[in-house]
Amino acid sequence: MNLTTLEISDLIRIVDLAGVLANAILGGIVARAAKTDLVGFVILAILSGLGGGMIRDVLLQQGPPVALTDPYYLVVAIVGAAIAFFIPFKSQRSRVPLLLLDSLAIGCWAAVGAQKGLIAGLGWLPAILLGIVTAIGGGMVRDVLVMRVPAVFGGSVLYATSAFLASVEMVVLSSIGYPEIGTLVAILTAASVVLISRRLGLVLPTGLEIKRPKFPASWRRRWWSGKSSASRPTGSGDVHKDTM
Secondary structure (H helix, E strand, C coil): CCHHHHHHHHHHHHHHHHHHHHHHHHHHHHHHHCCCCHHHHHHHHHHHHHHHHHHHHHHHCCCCCHHHHCHHHHHHHHHHHHHHHHCCCCCHHHHHHHHHHHHHHHHHHHHHHHHHHHHCCCCHHHHHHHHHHHHHHHHHHHHHHCCCCCHHHCCCCCHHHHHHHHHHHHHHHHHCCCHHHHHHHHHHHHHHHHHHHHHHCCCCCCCCCCCCCCCCHHHHHHHHHCCCHHHCCCCHHHHHHHHC
């Protein structure tokens, strides 16, 4: 392992912990909006910052979740809860740094989740799924706890889409022997997609509606009864004509 690899690993570690802090604070903001007490702040902050990684590690069944074995993760998440508890973050401008760190964390977490899936011997598709779960799982659990539809289910920033793209890039580049480059590309791609979608208001369609053809009510009644214009009895004028 050369110096460049160590520097990239350190950078990924910094982005990872910064993302945990930012998402923990965002979880605390949700807790404030839901008017929870300090316990609610801590729980929502931990789930928002660490929930996706914990779900991933439980699915992999390869020992305790990293968030429980590495003391930095829980400490950073609790610090984020404390920050959100004492600072209201009412203005949109005060949340800009958090959203920037959040956009960087999406790609980082997706890349880490996808790579762990590959290391565990899973195929490309399960690895991509683990990357997506790692990136957005915590936010989904947080939203469910406060009884609201998860933001990633529609009408919001393209978090799930960016996590999917980042996971695909990580799987491809890691499979050909460039995991560090894959992580950097995933981080940049996901951050770009999130920021552009937030700036332009891009969202995925909520559903495809196919309009059924409309037929006259009289036609539908004849079709249901088995009668058509061809089977109608001849009129009285035709009968007179044939018998003349």
